[in-house]
Amino acid sequence: MLKFLTARESGIDSPVVLRRIESTKRAYSLELSKHRDVECVFYGGINSLDIDPVESRYLLSGTVSGTLHIHDLTNHSGEVKHTTKAVCNVSRSNTYKHKHSVETVQWYPLDTGMFLSSGTDRTLKIWDTNSMKPADEYEFSGIVYSHHMSPVATTHCLVAVGCHSSTLKLVDLKSGSATHMLKGHKKSILTVRWSPKNEYLLVSGSEDNRVLLWDVRSSKGSLMSLDQFNGQEVPTFLSACTAHSGNVNGMSFTMDGLHLVTSGTDNRIRLWNIETGRNTLVNYGKIQNETRKGLQFAVSCWCKSDLIYIPDEYCNIQVYEMFTGRKIDTLRGHLQQVNCCVFHPDYQELYSGGNDRNVLIWEPELDGSYDNYLKERSSKKQTQSRSFVSRIAATADSWSSDEET
Amino acid sequence: MATETPDTECLDHTLQQEMQKYVEQLTTSGKPVLNADTMKKFKSICKKSDMYVNEAYHMLMTQLEKEHSEIRLSAFQMMDELFNRSHAFRELLLCDLQTFLELTVEVDFDQPLPPPKAAANTLKASSLRAIQQWNDKFGEAYKKLSLGFNFLQKCKKVDFNGIRARSEAEQRRERERDERRQRINKERINKVLKEIEETVPDIKTCLTEVENCFSILLPTPDEFFLGVESSSEPNVSDCLRNAKNQETCTVDTSNCIECAKLNSLQSQSSTSDNKCEKCLKNQSNSKKLKCTDKDPENSSNSTCSGNSMKDVTECREKHEVVEKVESELENTEVLGDEASVRIPVSSNQRDSEASVKIQASNDKTDSENTKKGGAEDPNSSDGEGSSEDDFEEVEEVGGFVQEHGLRNHQYSIAIDLHQGPVQLEENEDNLPVLTTLKDHYRLISTKHQPSVTHWLQVLSKHGGKEEDIKRIIDLKSQLREIKNKFYDLKVVPLEEQNKNSDDESDDDFEDVPEKEGYEEEVPEILKKESGQGSSSLKKQPAVSISKKPPSTTSSTAVKPSTSGAGAKRSFVKASWSIQNELLEHDEKDPTTMVANLKRIKEEAEGQSRNSSSPSTSTTTADKTQAGAGIRKEKLLSSAPVISFGVDLEHWENPNKIEAPQIVKYDSLHRFWSSNDVEHCKTDHNNIGELTKRTIPFVGKFEPVKWKCRAPLPNGSLCERMDRVKCPFHGKIIGRDEYGIPSEPGQQNMASTSTQGQLEEELNDWQDPELQADIEGALGVDLGSKKKKGKGKGKGKKSKEPKYPNLTDINVVENTARTRLEKKVLNKSAMKRVNEVMDNLAYKRIRDRFGNQFNYSLK
Numbered sequence A: 001m002l003k004f005l006t007a008r009e010s011g012i013d014s015p016v017v018l019r020r021i022e023s024t025k026r027a028y029s030l031e032l033s034k035h036r037d038v039e040c041v042f043y044g045g046i047n048s049l050d051i052d053p054v055e056s057r058y059l060l061s062g063t064v065s066g067t068l069h070i071h072d073l074t075n076h077s078g079e080v081k082h083t084t085k086a087v088c089n090v091s092r093s094n095t096y097k098h099k100h101s102v103e104t105v106q107w108y109p110l111d112t113g114m115f116l117s118s119g120t121d122r123t124l125k126i127w128d129t130n131s132m133k134p135a136d137e138y139e140f141s142g143i144v145y146s147h148h149m150s151p152v153a154t155t156h157c158l159v160a161v162g163c164h165s166s167t168l169k170l171v172d173l174k175s176g177s178a179t180h181m182l183k184g185h186k187k188s189i190l191t192v193r194w195s196p197k198n199e200y201l202l203v204s205g206s207e208d209n210r211v212l213l214w215d216v217r218s219s220k221g222s223l224m225s226l227d228q229f230n231g232q233e234v235p236t237f238l239s240a241c242t243a244h245s246g247n248v249n250g251m252s253f254t255m256d257g258l259h260l261v262t263s264g265t266d267n268r269i270r271l272w273n274i275e276t277g278r279n280t281l282v283n284y285g286k287i288q289n290e291t292r293k294g295l296q297f298a299v300s301c302w303c304k305s306d307l308i309y310i311p312d313e314y315c316n317i318q319v320y321e322m323f324t325g326r327k328i329d330t331l332r333g334h335l336q337q338v339n340c341c342v343f344h345p346d347y348q349e350l351y352s353g354g355n356d357r358n359v360l361i362w363e364p365e366l367d368g369s370y371d372n373y374l375k376e377r378s379s380k381k382q383t384q385s386r387s388f389v390s391r392i393a394a395t396a397d398s399w400s401s402d403e404e405t
Numbered sequence B: 001m002a003t004e005t006p007d008t009e010c011l012d013h014t015l016q017q018e019m020q021k022y023v024e025q026l027t028t029s030g031k032p033v034l035n036a037d038t039m040k041k042f043k044s045i046c047k048k049s050d051m052y053v054n055e056a057y058h059m060l061m062t063q064l065e066k067e068h069s070e071i072r073l074s075a076f077q078m079m080d081e082l083f084n085r086s087h088a089f090r091e092l093l094l095c096d097l098q099t100f101l102e103l104t105v106e107v108d109f110d111q112p113l114p115p116p117k118a119a120a121n122t123l124k125a126s127s128l129r130a131i132q133q134w135n136d137k138f139g140e141a142y143k144k145l146s147l148g149f150n151f152l153q154k155c156k157k158v159d160f161n162g163i164r165a166r167s168e169a170e171q172r173r174e175r176e177r178d179e180r181r182q183r184i185n186k187e188r189i190n191k192v193l194k195e196i197e198e199t200v201p202d203i204k205t206c207l208t209e210v211e212n213c214f215s216i217l218l219p220t221p222d223e224f225f226l227g228v229e230s231s232s233e234p235n236v237s238d239c240l241r242n243a244k245n246q247e248t249c250t251v252d253t254s255n256c257i258e259c260a261k262l263n264s265l266q267s268q269s270s271t272s273d274n275k276c277e278k279c280l281k282n283q284s285n286s287k288k289l290k291c292t293d294k295d296p297e298n299s300s301n302s303t304c305s306g307n308s309m310k311d312v313t314e315c316r317e318k319h320e321v322v323e324k325v326e327s328e329l330e331n332t333e334v335l336g337d338e339a340s341v342r343i344p345v346s347s348n349q350r351d352s353e354a355s356v357k358i359q360a361s362n363d364k365t366d367s368e369n370t371k372k373g374g375a376e377d378p379n380s381s382d383g384e385g386s387s388e389d390d391f392e393e394v395e396e397v398g399g400f401v402q403e404h405g406l407r408n409h410q411y412s413i414a415i416d417l418h419q420g421p422v423q424l425e426e427n428e429d430n431l432p433v434l435t436t437l438k439d440h441y442r443l444i445s446t447k448h449q450p451s452v453t454h455w456l457q458v459l460s461k462h463g464g465k466e467e468d469i470k471r472i473i474d475l476k477s478q479l480r481e482i483k484n485k486f487y488d489l490k491v492v493p494l495e496e497q498n499k500n501s502d503d504e505s506d507d508d509f510e511d512v513p514e515k516e517g518y519e520e521e522v523p524e525i526l527k528k529e530s531g532q533g534s535s536s537l538k539k540q541p542a543v544s545i546s547k548k549p550p551s552t553t554s555s556t557a558v559k560p561s562t563s564g565a566g567a568k569r570s571f572v573k574a575s576w577s578i579q580n581e582l583l584e585h586d587e588k589d590p591t592t593m594v595a596n597l598k599r600i601k602e603e604a605e606g607q608s609r610n611s612s613s614p615s616t617s618t619t620t621a622d623k624t625q626a627g628a629g630i631r632k633e634k635l636l637s638s639a640p641v642i643s644f645g646v647d648l649e650h651w652e653n654p655n656k657i658e659a660p661q662i663v664k665y666d667s668l669h670r671f672w673s674s675n676d677v678e679h680c681k682t683d684h685n686n687i688g689e690l691t692k693r694t695i696p697f698v699g700k701f702e703p704v705k706w707k708c709r710a711p712l713p714n715g716s717l718c719e720r721m722d723r724v725k726c727p728f729h730g731k732i733i734g735r736d737e738y739g740i741p742s743e744p745g746q747q748n749m750a751s752t753s754t755q756g757q758l759e760e761e762l763n764d765w766q767d768p769e770l771q772a773d774i775e776g777a778l779g780v781d782l783g784s785k786k787k788k789g790k791g792k793g794k795g796k797k798s799k800e801p802k803y804p805n806l807t808d809i810n811v812v813e814n815t816a817r818t819r820l821e822k823k824v825l826n827k828s829a830m831k832r833v834n835e836v837m838d839n840l841a842y843k844r845i846r847d848r849f850g851n852q853f854n855y856s857l858k
Helices: A002-010 A015-028 A369-380 A382-395 B013-027 B036-046 B050-064 B069-083 B087-095 B097-104 B117-138 B143-154 B160-217 B221-229 B233-245 B247-264 B270-286 B302-314 B348-364 B391-396 B398-403 B431-461 B466-488 B494-516 B524-539 B558-565 B578-582 B584-588 B593-611 B617-638 B685-691 B749-765 B768-778 B784-788 B816-824 B827-849
Strands: A030-032 A036-038 A046-051 A058-063 A068-072 A082-084 A086-090 A102-107 A114-119 A123-128 A133-139 A144-149 A158-163 A168-172 A177-182 A189-194 A201-206 A211-215 A248-253 A259-264 A268-273 A307-311 A316-321 A327-332 A338-344 A349-354 A359-364 B318-323 B339-344 B413-416 B422-425 B489-492 B661-663 B680-682
Touching: A002 A015, A015 A030, A015 A359, A030 A327, A036 A359, A046 A349, A058 A102, A058 A114, A102 A144, A114 A144, A123 A144, A158 A177, A158 A189, A158 A201, A189 A248, A201 A248, A201 A259, A307 A338, A307 A349, A316 A338, B013 B036, B013 B050, B013 B069, B036 B050, B036 B069, B050 B069, B050 B087, B050 B097, B069 B087, B069 B097, B069 B117, B087 B097, B087 B143, B097 B117, B097 B143, B117 B143, B117 B160, B143 B160, B160 B431, B160 B466, B431 B466, B466 B489, B593 B617
Parallel strands: A036 A082, A046 A102, A046 A338, A144 A189, B422 B489
Antiparallel strands: A030 A359, A046 A058, A058 A068, A068 A086, A102 A114, A114 A123, A123 A133, A144 A158, A158 A168, A168 A177, A189 A201, A201 A211, A248 A259, A259 A268, A307 A316, A316 A327, A338 A349, A349 A359, B318 B339, B318 B413, B661 B680
């Protein structure tokens, strides 16, 4: 690290190098945070999480019980042990809350004053953060599985909505109406994503096993359908041009927008090259994934080799190296199935929410140096030492002496 | 055991195997608690290194996954132990917390806990409690633990506060109970101590008074009771020793033994008295008898004191001082010439006096203490100079002998001392003493001793101080000693003495002619003795000398008089008398003393009748009469009591029973009737009704006080209260608090018997090997494996004998449902029902479509 710092100082390396090295190091070594946790204000499993893209400070969460919560992630207390407090809530008693479970939440890409949520009550709500009231509300004919707003759009203000119908709808927030209907899927659409680089490029994954690329400017249909076999040797029993052999329930772009990661109920992850629309054929092995609704997994950013954090059926989060398919780690901590996880781009932290009503913070492991630092400080500051002393005491072995042989 | 150091980084295979063994032992024990010793060994291995902890974790996890709640429970308990100790184990377990919770707390409803249910419930409850305790202890340090705890609390709605509160409340209650118990104990002890402080002086004074009373009554009480303890054995040995020492005495040895025997039976006869007399005389020659009688403290001459003690106890009833006329030292020849002097003594004071006298004279004699040295030479005649211990005494009493009218030192005095319980007659002199003694005795036995016992109980039960307990124990033993003393002292009450003396006079009067018939045959000594006896009676009317009827023919003549005079306090006189007739009504009741006495008397009489020469006709007549009475009494005692009736009225002549007569009125008028109304009719059948008796046998109803208490599957015990046999669990046997039979033999009695039958049944026609062959050929299970048990390796059946302690979860429960199913879904039953239904359907069809061609075919 010091070497990189000096290199950075002397200008040998470009500024990116240090950042990349450091963030890679951190992203690879996530573990359950010992000191920080998220205040548990949830009354049901957490279905969706989002970190605001402006400050990376507020964590938005939507739960099965239809409530929405915003946690302030920054620690202003000065204490090491910190519980991130919920700053805003749409609680169960709130009249505006979703009637049924919230499936997707997203911050407005340019501002924390607004966020969107959609759920199984067939509505998409646009919320005013300051008043915690819905500014607008759109109703759909079916369950809204997923919606997404382009993070980079400057010319349009469209929300792509995938719901329990084969048509993908585009809601224009400016006019307050559904402007487009994109037809191409045969079954309900479980997940939609805008490209983080191309403001017109939209991807949708559906129960008909296909992933379609759309250019919203084009009126003739989808740009292409991603084919898991890259156009070769199609087995007869599978329909052509499928991305998965099961429902496509999760998608995520890499930060540079060049690659797309999809997951399906065929227990596979696939990595697609968006430029060519070809399957990169990286083998990640089998990841148990039976969920019937959208699955939100996270992809790291700013790393030398990016990572995929994907929840599996067994309450764990699997960590894969994106381009090699190598399994890096398994993050264990949840006690029931994990529904969503989101990567904090600045701190290389992972936030995950599951059916056990926990939002867990996974932060880089710091080989105890941080612990030691904290210990020293705590020994100086007697006021706060107690918890650490007891913690250290608790981790010690306590074999009783009568077990001597 | 430890073959490697903790820092070696490889596992020891043997240790690993040992661990595996322990894990298996502990988890398949089926017990609700772990065996502490095995667990300790296991922990000591785990302690060596984290590698072993790791190994242990995997072993335990494997066990925890077994589909048997008892295994899981034990495994969980082991995990709990390790979790509380090892950091590495905690890390490992928390890594798999999700799995752990699924396996123990049933968080996943798709994976319920396996049977048996009782163990599953225990497992769940105890693991929840453990998790709560872990969280309290380690939650700070282990994030995942607190996460899991919160998860259980929030999502699974486990009421940890309730658990904690419950356990805390339990602890508090326990503590309070303990405190209360301790307080009560303390109070009790204090109360008892106070009571002791108050009462012990009383008891002490009481004891002292009793001691004083004894010392008044019996001046040398210690010797008495020592003597009683060593009753007859020394006598025998002495006699034998004498026999050895003195060849001339050998003829008497048998008699001596006999005498000893009789003494041990506490029965005396005059003949044996004679023999004893002889041998004691020998004794008196061979050793000094009374050297230490004066002062009981003089124990320096231990042998002598022992002898004297014995002798003093022997001189209970009769002292025969035989003066030896001859001056020769060879005393063996003097048997014929000796003069027997009977000095009946009424009290023990007299005894001691007499013994003093005898001692004095004895010291004068030159008969020497041969016994003391254990020397063989029978007579060492230089007594005056050579007796070491008693030298001064001899000098001292030199003149004393003469004062007692003995001419010189060459008198040999034989003292016959008879053994038996110390007996004391009540008279005017000692009456007050005896009364106080009795009062005190009553006080001790009714008040002091129970209270002391009670104190002792309280103190020992509630943890009193040691010295207190010791003190009380001392007190108790003192009281017991006193009581025993009193027991040993037979006090003849005044009234009884009088009664006895009345009897005696009767006896004497009656027996005199009987005796006269045999007068000639009485030897001279005996004659003299009897004369002496009568004189003694004259002197001391209150004396009561117990004599057993003689067992040898030579002394038959003595019998009547002695048996008359010798009626013991407890013996009513031996022959029939008017008095006995007066007591007849008492004798019928076998519980009264009189009846018992009569029985004893009967026996005694029977003996005397057998042994003695033909007795007079009067006595035999009496005896037969008495025998008839006895028989009648016996019969009466067993006869039932019934109410008087017609059959009893005509008991002697049952033919005379008349049937009841029925008067028949010819006229039907209310008032007017003819004169000859005596037209009677007898019904002979009615005789039977009259004579018939109903004897109801109604046993006393005794409510059942026990329960079956066989363990039920829900963990409780069978509550049925049957007298002998529970309809569900068979014969009712003793069981402990868990329902396990207290005697293991009984446990399997029923089951083994049925099994044995089964096996026999099978063995009758089944050859297991042949059957196995057939099975192998057919590939069908014909049931031979059931018996073989070990089966073919992997099946569950091979497991059951492996872990006999576990509850068998594969057993099909014999529930009402299964039994009904067996009956209802029986093949034949189904067939029958189907047949009926088919018939019904057919009938219906025939009724409807019977006229149609195709239906009518059927």
